Amino acid sequence: MSTVKKTNGTGEKPVKAPKTAVAAALNADSTTSGNIPAEDLRDDNNDQAPGVRRRDFIHIATVSFAGVGAAAVAMPIISQMSASADVRALASIDYDTSEIDPGMAVKISWRKQPVFIRNLTPAEIEAANKVDVGALRDPQTLADRTKPGKENWLITLGVCTHLGCVPLGAAAGEVKGEYGGYFCPCHGSHYDTAARIRKGPAPTNLVVPEFAFISDTVVKIG
Amino acid sequence: MSFPWAQEYKPQGTVSKWVDERLPLPRLVYNAVGAGYPVPRNLNYFWNFGVLAGVALVIQIVTGIVLAMHYYASIDGAFNSVEHIMRDVNAGWFLRYAHMNGASFFFIVVYIHIFRGLFYGSYKAPREMIWLLGVTIFLLMMATAFMGYVLPWGQMSFWGAQVITGFFSAIPLVGEPLRQWLLGGFAPDQAALNRFFSLHYLMPFVIAGVIILHIWALHIPGSSNPTGVSIKGEQDTVPFHPYYTAKDGFGLGIFLIFFVAVTFFAPNMLGHPDNYIPANPLSTPAHIVPEWYFLPFYAILKAFTVDFGIPFTGIIIVPAKLMGVLAMFGSILLLFFLPWLDTSPVRSGHYRPLFRKFFWFGLIPSLIVLTYCGGKPPYTQWVVLSQIAAAYYFAHFLIILPIVSRIERPLPLPNSITEAVTGKPLETAAA
Numbered sequence: 001m002s003t004v005k006k007t008n009g010t011g012e013k014p015v016k017a018p019k020t021a022v023a024a025a026l027n028a029d030s031t032t033s034g035n036i037p038a039e040d041l042r043d044d045n046n047d048q049a050p051g052v053r054r055r056d057f058i059h060i061a062t063v064s065f066a067g068v069g070a071a072a073v074a075m076p077i078i079s080q081m082s083a084s085a086d087v088r089a090l091a092s093i094d095y096d097t098s099e100i101d102p103g104m105a106v107k108i109s110w111r112k113q114p115v116f117i118r119n120l121t122p123a124e125i126e127a128a129n130k131v132d133v134g135a136l137r138d139p140q141t142l143a144d145r146t147k148p149g150k151e152n153w154l155i156t157l158g159v160c161t162h163l164g165c166v167p168l169g170a171a172a173g174e175v176k177g178e179y180g181g182y183f184c185p186c187h188g189s190h191y192d193t194a195a196r197i198r199k200g201p202a203p204t205n206l207v208v209p210e211f212a213f214i215s216d217t218v219v220k221i222g
Numbered sequence: 223m224s225f226p227w228a229q230e231y232k233p234q235g236t237v238s239k240w241v242d243e244r245l246p247l248p249r250l251v252y253n254a255v256g257a258g259y260p261v262p263r264n265l266n267y268f269w270n271f272g273v274l275a276g277v278a279l280v281i282q283i284v285t286g287i288v289l290a291m292h293y294y295a296s297i298d299g300a301f302n303s304v305e306h307i308m309r310d311v312n313a314g315w316f317l318r319y320a321h322m323n324g325a326s327f328f329f330i331v332v333y334i335h336i337f338r339g340l341f342y343g344s345y346k347a348p349r350e351m352i353w354l355l356g357v358t359i360f361l362l363m364m365a366t367a368f369m370g371y372v373l374p375w376g377q378m379s380f381w382g383a384q385v386i387t388g389f390f391s392a393i394p395l396v397g398e399p400l401r402q403w404l405l406g407g408f409a410p411d412q413a414a415l416n417r418f419f420s421l422h423y424l425m426p427f428v429i430a431g432v433i434i435l436h437i438w439a440l441h442i443p444g445s446s447n448p449t450g451v452s453i454k455g456e457q458d459t460v461p462f463h464p465y466y467t468a469k470d471g472f473g474l475g476i477f478l479i480f481f482v483a484v485t486f487f488a489p490n491m492l493g494h495p496d497n498y499i500p501a502n503p504l505s506t507p508a509h510i511v512p513e514w515y516f517l518p519f520y521a522i523l524k525a526f527t528v529d530f531g532i533p534f535t536g537i538i539i540v541p542a543k544l545m546g547v548l549a550m551f552g553s554i555l556l557l558f559f560l561p562w563l564d565t566s567p568v569r570s571g572h573y574r575p576l577f578r579k580f581f582w583f584g585l586i587p588s589l590i591v592l593t594y595c596g597g598k599p600p601y602t603q604w605v606v607l608s609q610i611a612a613a614y615y616f617a618h619f620l621i622i623l624p625i626v627s628r629i630e631r632p633l634p635l636p637n638s639i640t641e642a643v644t645g646k647p648l649e650t651a652a653a
Contacts, residue, residue, distance in 0.1 A: 081417065087407045107504065111408035114504045158504075163600075164384055165506035186508055187600060201527075201600060203542065 092222030094214065097153065105170040107158055110221050114158030115209065116170045116182070117219070120193060125151055127180065128194040138204045142194040145208050155219065156195045156206035160184040167191065167206070182206065225260045225444065227456040228253070254437060260459035261466055262447035264643050268342075269445070269466075270473035271335035276433065277474060278328035281481075283426050285321040286370075293373065295419035297412050300375035301500045319489040325367050326492045327481050329515035332360065340560075341581060343450055343569030348443045350561040355436040357557045359429055364516070364554075366425040369418040371497075371513060372410070378494050380501035381510045383410040383418075389523075392544040409503060449642045450569030451635055457648055458639040509599055517596030518589055521608040522615070523550040524600050549612065556619050563619055566627035568635065576630040580622050588614040 083091075093110050097117060100106055105118035120128070128142040146153060158166050162184065168174040169182035169191075177183030178199060179192035189200030196205040211221045231252040233239045242249055252258045292311050294303035307314035336356070339345055345353035368386055372379045387410065390401040406413030444453060453459055460466075484491060492514055496507045512520050526546035531538040540548070571578045591611040598604040636642035 081406055081413075082403050083407045084413060087411070087413065091408070109504060112411055112503045113409050160506075163510060164381070164388065165508075165510075166504060186506065186510075 092220060094218050094220050096218050098217040102152065104172075107170045110209070114166050115221060116154075116156050116158045116195070116206075118154040118156075118170070118195075120152045120154055122152075124180065124193040128192060128196075131192065131194075131196075137197050140194070140196060140205055145194055145196075145205070147211075147213060150213060153213075153219070154193075154195060155211050155221065156208050158182075159207065160186065160189055160202055161197070161204045161206065162187055162189055162200070162202040225453070225456075225459065227459075228260050229257045229461060231256075231258055254441060255462055255467070257461040257463045259441065259444075259462040260453070260456070261445050261462050262453060262458060262639050263460045263465075264447050264449065264639050265445065265466065265469070266448050267469075267473060268334065268338040268448075270470050270477075271331045271338060273470040274331040274474060274477050275328065275335055277477070278324060278331055279426065279429060279433070281324045282321065282328060283430075285317050285324060286423070286426065288317055289321055290423060293419075295373065295416050297375060297415055297501070300373060300415060304374045316485070319485050322493065323481065323485045323489060325370065326513070326515065327477070327484075328363065329367070331477065332363065333515070336360070337586075340585070341571040342446060342448060343564070343566075343571065344446045345561045346564065346567075346569050347561070349440070349446060351439040352436060353561055354558060355432055355439060357554070359432050359436060360557075361554060362425055362429050362432065366422060366429065367513065367515070369422040369425070372415065372418045373422060374497060375415060375501045376497035377499040377501055377507045378497040378510070380410055380503065381506055382512060383414060385510055386512075387414075389547045389550070392541070392547045394544070446569060447639060448570060448572065449636055449639055450573065451637075451639055451642065454638045455640070455648050511597055514593070514597070517594075518592035519550050519553060519596070521592040521596035522553050522612045523547065524596070525549070525605060525608040525612045527605060549616075553612075553615060556616070560619065560623075564623045564627050566630060566632070568632040573633040573635055574626075574630055575633060576626050577623075580618060580626060584614060584622070585618050588612075588618070 091111060093108075095108060095117065097119070100117060100119045102119045102121045103124075105116055108115050108117065125142065133139045133141055142151060142154075145156075158170065160167050163186065165184050165186040167182040167184040167189070169176040175183045175185075177190035179190050181193045181195050181198075182191040183189070184191075184200065184202065187201050189202035190198050191202075191206055192198050194205075195208075197203070209221055211219055214220045231242070231246075231249040233242045233248070238248060241247070249258075289307065292303060292307045292314060294300060304318065307318050309315075311317075339353065339356070368382070372383045383405075387401050387405055390404060391397045393400065402408060404414075405411070406417065444459075447453075494511060494513075499507075511517070523546040526542050526549055529538045529542045530540040530545055566574065566577070568574055571581055588611040591607055592615065595604045595608040595611065638648035640646070640648040
């Protein structure tokens, strides 16, 4: 890039005589600095194999040590970005389902996402079981999506598998779609009474989160 | 500089001599964007857009730093702090509108800058490194813009973050843990907002650093020009200052007229009304759309609707969602390979009749169609249109350009820039 020409001090003061040994060393020209003979700065031992120097070990050890140190420091810097303890503490929730009558559903928030808990009526269960599973886009039976003995409790994420909208059909009075389950108003995905995709662009059924009944009425999600 | 006839910096005063001997920063500026940088004499107005992009970055950094003095990165407070800036902070409405539209104008000038490079073959040897650094800047800009859009924590902010981070969950095995690591939770929340603010503040300075490398790399071969013919002598060039400082200054004036016109009279023209609704994780907007500058890539993402697998067996090798994500990232990463895909030695599209046809009637329409379809809901007709346009986009770079480079018969090139401009041959004796 730019070349600064060495000027011999139009603006520089004349160099004064050094007062101390330190000043002498600072002002000395680099070619004559120090009193160590050049051959003492080399450490090549003639009795070693050619190309291998004793100092290689020091170099490798130093770089390795620094590398391990850097990796150790990187660990907290990377892991601080993972979910913190307070976020993880809310990763699973308990919900008492005793208030939900057959035919009703609730929308609750789990991991900042909506979850639908639906108490299916016998007619809805029958409708879900009548479907030819093999003909479905995402073949699953109602039993696959519920717990044994609790087939009436359909618990799914309220997140459309198409582009993540929240489908309608959980609250009273909302459109339930052509198959009586859920209907996503964004791009017209219809889900049936087992929350399986039946019509529209969504690729898969509404996701069933990990859940378990920890008592007769209380369900633990997550 | 690289040309022997470049003017040398000669400090006049005592102070400037003193500084030059100790830190030759004025010399660096003189040689970079001053009279010490010889530039082809025939640059047209498309060559303004690099400087304009630099100005746009400065506008973003200045308005961004003052906005950060009033913004509050909290899921409860972020939306209100932006409204506080709009209503209460002195001149806050202007600063925010300038920052908001400044992002759009940054992309406008950068897109024109990129198309200038694509048409005039600015990515070709010996300027590949400038191009690679430029694509890097573009990627950094996209990341910065995305994170900035999340900060007001409106509905589009939240759902945009949900959709964009959702791309990572398409990656097999590590996708979902990776997404949760990026977000610091299971969905966009306080942790995500805070880190996006931190990174949104950092990234412009990273961009500024890469821009310095971009300009450094530019100064090694010097600027290209509309003929694509290399500089052959002093007559082919003029000093950057005053010739192009004046021309860039004029272009800057025009740019600022458009910029302030939109900022003052149509500040929300390029935005989405949904982002004036506070984020609600339990209710999605009816139609999630990114900002306009991401629409072509969003259209490519949505164009992949069918799983890639072995027919009739039901075995899926690459699911549609992953295909879309790979194609979207691939559409940008592919630009890194452009200098080696287009092997024609002729740089300028002016002298490449076949290339020029594919450029104007292929690449540009396909990107317009993708931009248009990206903003449309994913109904069949838009999806089919984006599939056609996306197929052309990839074919243009991966198939058409390599073939055109081989079979094309370029038009005769002028012997020199001077000859192209004046019609008289370059006086080689002077050089």
